[in-house]
Amino acid sequence: MPDGRGDAVVVFGALFGTRYPHLVAGAVARGLTVLGVDARSPGKELVDRARRTDAGHPLAGLDQLAWIDAERPEQLLEQVIEWGRQHRVRAVIALGEDFVEPAATVADYLGVPSPGLRAARVCRNKLLQRRMLSEVSPLSRLLSAEERAGGDPGWDTFPAVVKPVARQASSGVIRVAGPAELRAALSEYEPGEPVLVEQLVEGHEISVEALVQHGEVIFSSPTGKRTNEHGGDFFVEMGHTAPDPELDAATTAAVLETNTRVLRRLDFRDGIAHAEYRIGADGTPVLMEIAARAAGDSILMLYHLATGVPMETALLGIALGEPTTYPPVRRYARQVYLPHRPGILRDVTADGLGTPVTWLDERWMWPPVQPSPAGAPARIQMIMAGRPAGTALAEIRQSGDRSSMYVIDAATAGELDAIEARCTAAIEVHTDVRTEVAA
Structure with missing residues (x-):
């Protein structure tokens, strides 16, 4: 009753x-x-x-x-x-x-419904991911507090990546070229903080967004990533493209097959997964990490633009235990984070583009986007300043250091690149570089 x-x-x-x-x-x-x-x-x-x-x-x-x-x-x-x-x-x-x-x-x-206790636990811990998913992971080692304090971490494979086990959003992830840099990096973490050192994997970086119901993948797609790692020591995500236009059909199939095996190993039951991989020189996907939640940044928005349907609709259906589907991609969408010079943020301008700059602090919401028909011309969906004017901007070492971004979509990858070039030429982040900003 x-x-x-x-x-x-x-x-x-x-x-x-x-x-x-x-x-x-x-x-x-x-x-x-x-x-x-x-x-x-x-x-x-x-x-x-x-x-x-x-x-x-x-x-x-x-x-x-x-x-x-x-x-x-x-x-x-x-x-x-x-x-x-x-x-x-x-x-x-x-x-x-x-x-x-x-x-x-x-x-x-x-x-x-939920991803399940095993999936949730492993996805929250980088060490568990490395051990449970060792067949698709790089060589790694957990450093004890004693090894770090003693100055001999017992690692001799370089270049390497140092990352804290329990942090998120690129926080604390740094590239090191040799033993001296490794010792210096380790000194920056809290004394009792668990830290991994692992083999650096070179290659194109992607994520895979997967919707899973009753343990079966009902939708998955590779999303291209850009980071600021070239010319620096950090790995902050500076752009995403859905779907990834850089992968050929064979590599895409290999990535999605690997991701399905990872989800099965985790006994991932119901929900959405966001996994990150590097594609090795031989085309082999290597797992960087996996999360049992929706992707951050604007990735779900990109799939709304790419498919025409909000991914949240499918996420809610799965959570309610209802039979759920999600359409294939039919268009390309991209988010680009803008570089900036450290200093005090004064303005973000986009002269000649015909799209206004939205300031996040005006309403504390992201501007809405409107999917276009599959073959429609390329479009600038939004330009957003994510930090208030007057904010002190530092070097981009983690996601929270980014200041501004834009979202575009197009019928083809070539058209997407062309409209990005227009945006790159027109959008500028203005900072007062006379003011010193602590890193």
């Missing part, structure tokens, strides 16, 4: 939803109450204020928000149990990386 409770979905890391603008609105359109959890921070408080005061904000439909840190899993579970007294919680979705594992635990308790 009906118990009087309405259906609801719980979104962990809910205020990341500005990057996934169709999730909350799509759930509300289905008649679901959207309940959110997030960790309090100054930036997220600004987003929360915007969604409560702006009816056009993509998170305006969020019914309740609980401020709880991901490091408090018991309180997270208790909050969902409390909500369950008024609502029938039918779905749990994690947007924030920190919430992946606790969200899977809550989903397991409720008996609703």
Whole structure:
């Protein structure tokens, strides 16, 4: 018999939803109450204020928000149990990386779809990924605090990459050329922080976005990546293209087959996965890392433009346990992050392009995009300044150092490159370089 409770979905890391603008609105359109959890921070408080005061904000439909840190899993579970007294919680979705594992635990308790406990646990830990997925991973070693403190990390394969086990968004990832650089890099981490050193893998970098239901991949596609690694020691993502135009059919097939094997090894059940690979000189994909959540930056937006359908629609359907499909790509889309000179941000201009620059802090939401017909001319979908004017911009060493970006789409890869060239020539990030900015 009906118990009087309405259906609801719980979104962990809910205020990341500005990057996934169709999730909350799509759930509300289905008649679901959207309940959110997030960790309090100054930036997220600004987003929360915007969604409560702006009816056009993509998170305006969020019914309740609980401020709880991901490091408090018991309180997270208790909050969902409390909500369950008024609502029938039918779905749990994690947007924030920190919430992946606790969200899977809550989903397991409720008996609703999720990537699964094994997938969630391994995807949150770079060392577990290297050990459980060793057949597709580079050579690596976990350095103990004693090895780091003693000055002899016991590693002799260079160049190498040093990365903290539990961080995200390129934070702390650095390239080292030899033993002296390795020792210097290791001194920058917290004394007890787990750190991996691993073989540097050269080659084109991609991600694979995969939708999985009942353990079967229902959609997957390679997304091309650009980083700022050339000419520097860091690996910050500076661009994405969906689908990747640089891969031939054979390499694409090899990448997708490898990714399917990885998902099966993880017993990935229901949800979305974001895996990153390097393509070796022989065409072999090598796993960099994998996440049991939607991709960051604008990657889901790119697939909205490439397919014509928001990927959040499929993500929600999978979370609800409904039979779900997602269409193939029919167009190319690209996000480009703009370089800048360290200094005080004064302005971002785009003279002659006919597309205004949107400042994120005006409404704390990303501008909406509109998919074009498959054969339509190339289009600039948005130009956005992600940091307020007056912000001190430093060298781009991690994702949070980036300041501005734009999104474009086109019918062909050649047309996409042409409109990017127009944007590159016209868009400028203006900084006052007379002001010293600490790295």
